[in-house]
Amino acid sequence: MKAAAFDYIRADNVEHALSLLQQHGGDAKLIAGGQTLVPMMAMRLARPELLVDIHRLDALRTISLTPDTLTLGAGVRQCEVERHAEIGQRLPLIHQALHWVGHQQTRNRGTVGGSLVYADPSAELPLAALILGATLHLDSADEGPRSVDAQDFFLGPMFTAIGDTDLLHRIDWPIWQGTHIRSAFQETAIRHGDFAMASAACQVQLDAQGLVARASFGLGGVSGTPLVFAELAQQLVGQRLSPELAKDVAHAAAQTCDPGSDMHASADYRRHLAAALLARVLLQAATPKE
Ligand SMILES: Cc1cc2nc3c(=O)[nH]c(=O)nc-3n(C[C@H](O)[C@H](O)[C@H](O)COP(=O)(O)OP(=O)(O)OC[C@H]3O[C@@H](n4cnc5c(N)ncnc54)[C@H](O)[C@@H]3O)c2cc1C
Structure with missing residues (x-):
């Protein structure tokens, strides 16, 4: 399919882009790299009357x-x-x-x-x-x-x-301050480069004894927005991140998700995947490098 007809203006600067948005309201769309907007327009899921190009604005x-x-x-x-x-x-x-x-x-x-x-x-x-x-x-x-x-x-x-x-x-x-800060990101998709069926990521700081001093982790693809689990992360503080603890906390996080089912995976499978990926990233981040 081809995109519906549209006008195109390359903005001279940020103020120009803002004034075009103000003049045209919801009929105008900013375009940056175009990597999602162009396919959306080609499928006519987006039909802006005006594209305001901001890609070259220093x-x-x-x-x-x-x-x-x-x-x-x-x-x-x-x-x-x-x-x-x-x-x-x-x-x-x-x-x-x-x-x-x-x-x-x-x-x-x-x-x-x-x-x-x-x-x-x-x-x-x-x-x-x-x-x-x-x-x-x-x-x-x-x-x-x-x-x-x-x-x-x-x-x-x-x-x-x-x-x-x-x-x-x-x-x-x-940027977190101090030492022993590590992070990890894992996901599963049908093919590399596709949007994930589920993803998990974390950042963890350990103290000198190897106990969790600070943690932040979350899940993607299993709800309407990505999710972060501040309360569960707080519960990890002062503990050693053993495989059992990682599994328990990942399971607790995944239980709160609300994934959809489609031809690729059921909601239950996505929840299971989310828990497995989250346990994996937590352990990865909490295991000191050799
Ligand atoms: C084959 C393929 C595979 C992909 N796989 C993934 C993937 O695995 N994971 C992933 O996250 N993405 C993926 N994408 C999507 C994509 O790469 C990103 O979402 C994309 O880079 C968005 O950035 P953009 O600059 O191209 O945005 P654009 O397409 O130009 O714009 C996207 C939206 O953001 C708005 N916008 C852009 N910049 C601004 C701004 N500064 N202020 C206000 N609004 C703005 C636009 O108006 C539009 O609504 C994939 C895309 C393709 C084509």
């Missing part, structure tokens, strides 16, 4: 690292992040998540912001954003700038706190 493509925060412009391409050695060192969960996002070709054009705004419940970057406690900074000609925690951003399948005239400007990713 103001959205900045990467900055301070001791405690990584700030990524929304228009930073996924491939730029995966090639950034310092991000890999200081926030390995983002690299581990990107490993599973589509294909090299989609990551070459796809942006960090586009993935977060598209908000597929199986998408890897939204899950990483929740686990790391990211903050999303939005801008709008109507309302001015505002910040939304990842926890409040993802509202349902492909549904976020973004309004018709909002642009996601940049995302802050907190």
